[in-house]
Amino acid sequence: MRRTIEEINEKIRDGSVNVVTAEEMTALVQELGVSEAARQVDVVTTGTFGAMCSSGVFFNFGHSDPPIKMQRVWLNDVEAYTGIAAVDAYLGATQLSDTKGMDYGGSHVIEDLLKGEEVWLKAIAYGTDCYPRKRIDTSITLDDMNQAIMVNPRNAYQKYNAATNCSSKTIYTYMGTLLPNNGNVTYSGAGVLSPLSNDPNYETIGVGTRIFLGGAQGYIISEGTQHSPSGGFGTLMVTGNLKKMKREYIRAATFYKYGTTMYVGLGIPIPILNDDIARATAVSDAEIVTGVYDYSVPRRSKPELRKVTYEELKSGMIDLNGKEVKTSSLSSFYMARQVAAELKSWIKSGKFFLSSPVERIPVEGSTKPMKQTQEMPLIKDVMVPVATIKVGFSVYEAAKKIIEDRFNHLPVVDEDKRLVGIVTSWDVSKALALSKDGDLAPIMTRNVITVSPEDPVDLAVRLLEKHNISALPVIDKDRKVLGIVTGEGLSKLISRGLRQ
Amino acid sequence: MKLLLRFNSEIIKKPIIAEAVLETGVKLEIERARVEGPQGEIVVNVPDDSCREVVNVLKRKKVEVTRLDVPITKDEENCIHCGACVSACPVGAIRYEYDWRVRMDEKLCVQCGNCVNACPVRVIKLPEY
Ligand code: SF4
Ligand code: SF4
Numbered sequence: 001m002r003r004t005i006e007e008i009n010e011k012i013r014d015g016s017v018n019v020v021t022a023e024e025m026t027a028l029v030q031e032l033g034v035s036e037a038a039r040q041v042d043v044v045t046t047g048t049f050g051a052m053c054s055s056g057v058f059f060n061f062g063h064s065d066p067p068i069k070m071q072r073v074w075l076n077d078v079e080a081y082t083g084i085a086a087v088d089a090y091l092g093a094t095q096l097s098d099t100k101g102m103d104y105g106g107s108h109v110i111e112d113l114l115k116g117e118e119v120w121l122k123a124i125a126y127g128t129d130c131y132p133r134k135r136i137d138t139s140i141t142l143d144d145m146n147q148a149i150m151v152n153p154r155n156a157y158q159k160y161n162a163a164t165n166c167s168s169k170t171i172y173t174y175m176g177t178l179l180p181n182n183g184n185v186t187y188s189g190a191g192v193l194s195p196l197s198n199d200p201n202y203e204t205i206g207v208g209t210r211i212f213l214g215g216a217q218g219y220i221i222s223e224g225t226q227h228s229p230s231g232g233f234g235t236l237m238v239t240g241n242l243k244k245m246k247r248e249y250i251r252a253a254t255f256y257k258y259g260t261t262m263y264v265g266l267g268i269p270i271p272i273l274n275d276d277i278a279r280a281t282a283v284s285d286a287e288i289v290t291g292v293y294d295y296s297v298p299r300r301s302k303p304e305l306r307k308v309t310y311e312e313l314k315s316g317m318i319d320l321n322g323k324e325v326k327t328s329s330l331s332s333f334y335m336a337r338q339v340a341a342e343l344k345s346w347i348k349s350g351k352f353f354l355s356s357p358v359e360r361i362p363v364e365g366s367t368k369p370m371k372q373t374q375e376m377p378l379i380k381d382v383m384v385p386v387a388t389i390k391v392g393f394s395v396y397e398a399a400k401k402i403i404e405d406r407f408n409h410l411p412v413v414d415e416d417k418r419l420v421g422i423v424t425s426w427d428v429s430k431a432l433a434l435s436k437d438g439d440l441a442p443i444m445t446r447n448v449i450t451v452s453p454e455d456p457v458d459l460a461v462r463l464l465e466k467h468n469i470s471a472l473p474v475i476d477k478d479r480k481v482l483g484i485v486t487g488e489g490l491s492k493l494i495s496r497g498l499r500q
Numbered sequence: 501m502k503l504l505l506r507f508n509s510e511i512i513k514k515p516i517i518a519e520a521v522l523e524t525g526v527k528l529e530i531e532r533a534r535v536e537g538p539q540g541e542i543v544v545n546v547p548d549d550s551c552r553e554v555v556n557v558l559k560r561k562k563v564e565v566t567r568l569d570v571p572i573t574k575d576e577e578n579c580i581h582c583g584a585c586v587s588a589c590p591v592g593a594i595r596y597e598y599d600w601r602v603r604m605d606e607k608l609c610v611q612c613g614n615c616v617n618a619c620p621v622r623v624i625k626l627p628e629y
Contacts, residue, residue: 177588177618184587253620328586334600
């Protein structure tokens, strides 16, 4: 079976086109086989609705009188990039408000504009002969702008990592709230409905392809940033007219203690031009595989705990090292279905025609890591030796040790030299002042925050700040104490680095 | 009335409960207390007629106050049914329906507050006083 895009568009025009969603196609191919399904179906619609940080809008505000060449501009206190022409600016979804922080960001401005609300525009400038004005304060709606063109550098991830947390503290990430001790697993992506998973060879999805973006027609500009098709992590750069979009499909979001992002509804129609394309659109959740990673390791490469399919993830429970762990999604499968269904109805009712790509998107290649000219020092490069004390010793003996070693922190270890707690000179002096000499155990802190020798120094700084503490014992895999890093030591190191 | 009091790291070391008792003269009965890292939570029982007064004093001292007699709410109209709240709930009070909509069963909720922060579009609210 072969058909062309022109033939499909002809059928859309005369109303005889047969469109199914990618979910329906999977079932259809299972029932009828590839060739029969390919014969019957002209178009398969896909859809996804997830948090897509790499999104934003180009605005043209129109010229004021006297005119201003904006040097910096804010919309509701969220700064937009205006290092382009006088009254053009790009507002990114993750830019945070200067005053409200993580509660309000670029995505919220975009959503407010879609709701028809007025936003407050403030701009400053240095003033020129042709653009004398130095400041402007006004309020503006979407209708008042000349253009509001969404350009999203990276959308529609083919699939994404699933996340869990192997540490003993809750962490807040762009993969949502991750409960301690593998308390949950989160994932993202529409699986069976994911646009790129339904055309992994980029046979029909290419530069110029007309798509559904935010409830309006949009287009693919090129491959997305960080496009990594070889590993099955392709992405797309897309554009569309914000003025035509619907708030239902563009939603502002905040990931707690991470920042703002934007949920984008995106759908791509896949013309069934031959059996191979039909076969690709028959992909099921069971065939899309990703990895579960430990997000408590804040490094570029995180440990992978296991491989998992979207079918398993969607079942609500997966097995992690013998433990049943609850899973839930961050992207909305309910809304992804809405996107695929709405795109299907547009095509059926003759409102949306398919386009041939003008250029292909790379099918191979993967993302390179950043070139770093200065290697980040590791904990093992900066840690210092520390005295320890065995559990069972008394407060008085701890005091003696602290005085001898002139250290404010004294890790407490068991018989096998494994870390079980920590006491500070403050704990010890307080106990002695209250004449509570005796066993050390009651006054020590048991829940010790630690680092490993291979961790980057940045992590230590972040932990010290986050937990408001002044030192971190360095331990190996068996919890044996190797040394200590202190806030004081790190600041000396950092200031030395600055002076150099 | 039962109230959930949350203390952030800035105020956790201050003797706020004692001060509140002294300033209002109202007896506060502490039901449970939990300190995790730099944050703390206390559940107190307050006589109904002096509740407002106590809450005002606590709020002035920057304590986050939640009523525990009113159930948690989820704004169905603005929920995007992502499910970010589902696995964050320790008691399974939030679940996907057959059609992938997300539903909350208020009766099972123990008001831990996990889902409030987990929700990216902020549509779950614990009743604020
Ligand atoms: S407050 Fe806690 S128990 Fe209640 S629904 Fe939310 S996560 Fe579940
Ligand atoms: S996290 Fe919020 S938006 Fe997502 S399903 Fe739960 S209540 Fe709805």
